[in-house]
Amino acid sequence: MSGFPAVRMRRLRENATLRDMLTEVTLEPRHLILPIFVCPGEGVSEPIPSMPGVCRWSVGRTPEVIEPAIAVGVKAFLLFGLPTYKDADGTSAFASDQPVQRALRLLRGKYPEIILIADTCMCEYTSHGHCGHLTKDGHVDNDVTLELLSKAALSQAEEGAHFVAPSDMMDGRVGAIRSALDGAGMCSVGIISYAAKLASAFYGPFRDAAGSAPSFGDRKSYQLPPANPREIIRDALMDVDEGADMLIVKPAMPCLDIASRLRAGTDLPLAGYVVSGEYMMLRSAISSGALDRERALLEYHAAVRRSGCDLVITYYATELARILRGAVG
Numbered sequence: 001m002s003g004f005p006a007v008r009m010r011r012l013r014e015n016a017t018l019r020d021m022l023t024e025v026t027l028e029p030r031h032l033i034l035p036i037f038v039c040p041g042e043g044v045s046e047p048i049p050s051m052p053g054v055c056r057w058s059v060g061r062t063p064e065v066i067e068p069a070i071a072v073g074v075k076a077f078l079l080f081g082l083p084t085y086k087d088a089d090g091t092s093a094f095a096s097d098q099p100v101q102r103a104l105r106l107l108r109g110k111y112p113e114i115i116l117i118a119d120t121c122m123c124e125y126t127s128h129g130h131c132g133h134l135t136k137d138g139h140v141d142n143d144v145t146l147e148l149l150s151k152a153a154l155s156q157a158e159e160g161a162h163f164v165a166p167s168d169m170m171d172g173r174v175g176a177i178r179s180a181l182d183g184a185g186m187c188s189v190g191i192i193s194y195a196a197k198l199a200s201a202f203y204g205p206f207r208d209a210a211g212s213a214p215s216f217g218d219r220k221s222y223q224l225p226p227a228n229p230r231e232i233i234r235d236a237l238m239d240v241d242e243g244a245d246m247l248i249v250k251p252a253m254p255c256l257d258i259a260s261r262l263r264a265g266t267d268l269p270l271a272g273y274v275v276s277g278e279y280m281m282l283r284s285a286i287s288s289g290a291l292d293r294e295r296a297l298l299e300y301h302a303a304v305r306r307s308g309c310d311l312v313i314t315y316y317a318t319e320l321a322r323i324l325r326g327a328v329g
Contacts, residue, residue: 027302029073029321033117033271033313036065037209038099039082050208051276052283054315056082059102065318066111072321076115078165078313079103082211083125089133089148090125094155101159108160117192118156120177121167122148129214131168131222140222142170149173150180157181157189165248167194169222175242190245192271195236196258199223202251202277209276232258233265240266249309251275253300256307263308271311272304279315294323 013019037056039046044058057065066077081100083092092098100118107116122145123131132145145168153164164181166173174193181189199220207213224232236247236258247262249255252272259272282300285291297316304312314320 025302025306027298027305027312027320027324029324030075031305031311032074032301032317032321033076033078033311034065034069034074034317035078035080035313035315036062036103037080037082038062038103040084040099048205048209050205051279051315054209054279056209059099059106062103062107063110066107066114069318069321070111070114072318072325074317074321075113076117076311077107078117078119079161080119081124086125086127088127090122090152093120093122093125093148093152096155096159101155104156104159104161115162116160117163117165118153118161119167120149120153120156120164122152123168123212123214128216129212131219132170138216140170142172142222145170146173146176150176153177153191154180154184154186157184157186161189163190163192163245165192165194167197167248169194169197169219169224172242174239174244178243191243192246192248193239193244194250194273195239195244195247196232196249196255196262197223198226198232198251198255200226200251200254200275200277202254202275202281205276205280226254229258229261233261236262237265240268244268246271246311248273248313251278252304252309252312253278256303259304259307259309269310270308271313272307272309274301274304274312274314274316276315282316298323 039056039058041058045061046056048054079100083098085092104116121131123129130140132140135141149166156164166177174191177191246269248271249259250273252274259270262270286293286296297320301312
């Protein structure tokens with residue numbers, strides 16, 4: 001055909017074997033991290049109304065959610081805790097008898113092959129639901145909160161966490177936690193920082209699940225403004241300078257541009273967190289029949305990888321791994 005271009009891109013797409021050979025971005029079970037909610041009590045497997053398909057688990061029953069994930073190739077787990085008590089400074093965050101600490105002891109001994117990550121924050125543990133110590137006028141005191149976070153991280157590390165994951169968004173938290181861990185001789189415990197955590201509308205179901213909604217106000221004074229990409233990148237790269245081992249971008253899909261820019265700005269591993277609102281958005285669309293379940297889950301999570309993320313934190317981790325295992329036989 002006169003004037004037709006010599007390069008025909010469809011030559012690379014018409015054969016299924018060739019399409020597979022030329023796949024640039026893969027999604028595999030080893031890329032997935034499963035979040036787990038650990039709660040007080042014995043024999044508890046409590047469905048979470050705001051997140052159908054996800055449960056709160058008492059410590060003794062956590063193997064029921066861990067083992068099916070391990071069986072299909074999921075290798076890492078992120079633990080969130082619901083404490084037995086709350087107070088103004090969230091002291092249950094660093095008490096050895098609380099669910100996260102007990103779960104870390106159990107799981108580290110029972111499953112030595114997995115990676116255990118402990119979410120390090122105060123909002124689940126404070127009576128007011130904010131992520132740190134409050135001043136008399138109701139503002140979060142950044143530097144006092146660093147002391148509380150360091151105590152929580154030390155407690156989690158002592159009980160078996162391979163990584164602590166500060167999600168509070170206080171200035172200087174990575175450096176403070178790194179100093180505390182190193183000072184206690186825990187140099188091998190890493191820090192996965194929620195480095196780009198936006199003040200997002202997509203966290204609502206999680207706050208119900210973890211009982212962590214603030215009792216007044218919001219978290220815009222410490223979480224990052226979604227409309228300020230330069231500020232987000234600057235804030236995240238400060239965590240690199242303070243000694244973070246990995247960075248988390250949250251929520252995942254609204255932050256694909258941020259992940260891409262961070263990928264260009266640092267060689268640290270990145271994780272994209274497909275948060276509770278994204279989980280429910282996908283679940284609703286799939287349940288209504290608007291989306292094919294397998295194709296939608298694979299495409300959505302592969303997009304997080306394509307943006308530059310090495311790992312994906314998702315409540316769909318076990319289901320995705322099953323789908324992926326089926327795809328490869």
